[in-house]
Amino acid sequence: MSDMLVKLYALPDVTPLSADLNERGVEIRQAQPSEKRIVAEWVRQHFTESAAAECEAAIEQRPISCFIAVEKQAGGPPRAKLYDLPPEMLLGFACYDVVSRGMFGPEGVRADRRGQGIGKALLLTCLHAMKTERYAYAVIGWAGPTEFYAEAVGATLIEGSEPGIYRGPLIGKPISLNKE
Numbered sequence: 603m604s605d606m607l608v609k610l611y612a613l614p615d616v617t618p619l620s621a622d623l624n625e626r627g628v629e630i631r632q633a634q635p636s637e638k639r640i641v642a643e644w645v646r647q648h649f650t651e652s653a654a655a656e657c658e659a660a661i662e663q664r665p666i667s668c669f670i671a672v673e674k675q676a677g678g679p680p681r682a683k684l685y686d687l688p689p690e691m692l693l694g695f696a697c698y699d700v701v702s703r704g705m706f707g708p709e710g711v712r713a714d715r716r717g718q719g720i721g722k723a724l725l726l727t728c729l730h731a732m733k734t735e736r737y738a739y740a741v742i743g744w745a746g747p748t749e750f751y752a753e754a755v756g757a758t759l760i761e762g763s764e765p766g767i768y769r770g771p772l773i774g775k776p777i778s779l780n781k782e
């Protein structure tokens with residue numbers, strides 16, 4: 603799959619989409635250091651081991667370059683800690699500056715919550731963060747759904763970028779999966 607180029611100086615505003623999602627109880631926010639293992643495990647279960655490792659790397663960076671989509675859970679179990687704030691359910695994630703500086707990805711939305719604007723909001727939030735960090739362009743790495751990126755942010759295919767910076771899989775298993 604090819605990479606795609608995005609002009610960060612011509613990005614659509616994310617505010618209307620974020621406001622619409624907020625009204626439906628969904629929030630896009632930066633992941634927190636304390637959430638690193640939970641986010642990584644969720645990404646491993648719903649997507650891939652490599653995407654999980656990339657999320658961990660993104661959450662370890664400063665500024666944190668992993669954003670997540672969460673839904674506040676009404677009527678969750680009472681909690682004695684964290685000021686009784688409602689628990690939040692993960693719906694999606696997106697990272698940047700992980701595989702290479704200036705690159706967006708990986709990204710994913712829970713299968714049963716796709717088509718609700720969450721993927722676009724995660725994408726736009728990351729790209730606006732990159733713009734704030736003074737990038738002029740972003741590269742969508744190994745862009746799978748090219749139509750989604752073209753329509754959402756005007757991304758264009760980079761000629762001759764396949765396989766680009768990516769390598770074949772490294773043979774072996776992460777420690778956490780060795781016991782299986």
Ligand SMILES: CC(C)(COP(=O)(O)OP(=O)(O)OC[C@H]1O[C@@H](n2cnc3c(N)ncnc32)[C@H](O)[C@@H]1OP(=O)(O)O)[C@@H](O)C(=O)NCCC(=O)NCCS
Pocket residue numbers: 707708709710711712715716717718719720721722723743744745746747748749750753754
């Ligand atoms: C790609 C992905 C993140 C999109 O998330 P999503 O929440 O479903 O996307 P949205 O609801 O924000 O879609 C925004 C628009 O893009 C369109 N769109 C979504 N996925 C699309 C796809 N695969 N191909 C073409 N258009 C797509 C939607 O129809 C919507 O159009 P609209 O604004 O006219 O209604 C999600 O499908 C996913 O997790 N896929 C599996 C993992 C993946 O491929 N990640 C990308 C790796 S590079």
